[in-house]
Amino acid sequence: MVYKTVRLTDGRTAMLDWLREDELSEVVEALNSVIREGKYLFMNNEITDIEEERRWFERGTKEGMRYLVARVEGRVVGGASIHPHTDKRAHVAEFGIYIRDGYRNLGLGTTLTKTFIEIAKKHGLEILGATFKVAHTWFPPLR
Numbered sequence: 341m342v343y344k345t346v347r348l349t350d351g352r353t354a355m356l357d358w359l360r361e362d363e364l365s366e367v368v369e370a371l372n373s374v375i376r377e378g379k380y381l382f383m384n385n386e387i388t389d390i391e392e393e394r395r396w397f398e399r400g401t402k403e404g405m406r407y408l409v410a411r412v413e414g415r416v417v418g419g420a421s422i423h424p425h426t427d428k429r430a431h432v433a434e435f436g437i438y439i440r441d442g443y444r445n446l447g448l449g450t451t452l453t454k455t456f457i458e459i460a461k462k463h464g465l466e467i468l469g470a471t472f473k474v475a476h477t478w479f480p481p482l483r
């Protein structure tokens with residue numbers, strides 16, 4: 341049972357589901373394709389160390405990270421996540437999102453963002469922030 345099914349504006353269906361460790365390679369491949377474009381993400385270098393990625397996944401899971409993977413026709417086409425801060429900033433989480441070239445402007449980014457606003461509220465978070473290539477941005481407080 342997937343977390344959410346989304347109808348894209350071109351009529352295709354995207355499935356959103358929680359990231360599993362056994363799909364890290366596919367997710368890294370999708371993320372690397374966006375990193376290679378070189379103009380969007382704050383990450384400059386492709387991810388090559390899958391063991392490090394596994395450690396990141398384990399650490400993130402312990403820290404309350406929530407990560408949804410989007411698939412169209414079985415292919416990973418993007419993902420989004422929230423990663424809460426700790427202690428005094430436990431009400432704040434970092435939001436990240438990427439959609440693979442060829443699957444943009446079909447409504448997926450909007451749906452993922454709205455979905456995470458709801459997930460964040462459900463978990464008592466009050467503020468989401470995002471790191472872009474040039475700056476860190478705060479979204480308006482969640483209500």
Ligand SMILES: CC(C)(COP(=O)(O)OP(=O)(O)OC[C@H]1O[C@@H](n2cnc3c(N)ncnc32)[C@H](O)[C@@H]1OP(=O)(O)O)[C@@H](O)C(=O)NCCC(=O)NCCS
Nearest residue numbers: 380381437438439443444445446447448449450451471472
């Ligand atoms: C930005 C991104 C997440 C949006 O997802 P999407 O599925 O393409 O977005 P949607 O189809 O839901 O919405 C498209 C809207 O976002 C706008 N948009 C798309 N990319 C944009 C960008 N880089 N900057 C500003 N607006 C953008 C479109 O113009 C469109 O606006 P409209 O609804 O007024 O017509 C996606 O295009 C993407 O991953 N881009 C490359 C990586 C990136 O920029 N990630 C975010 C920075 S960390």
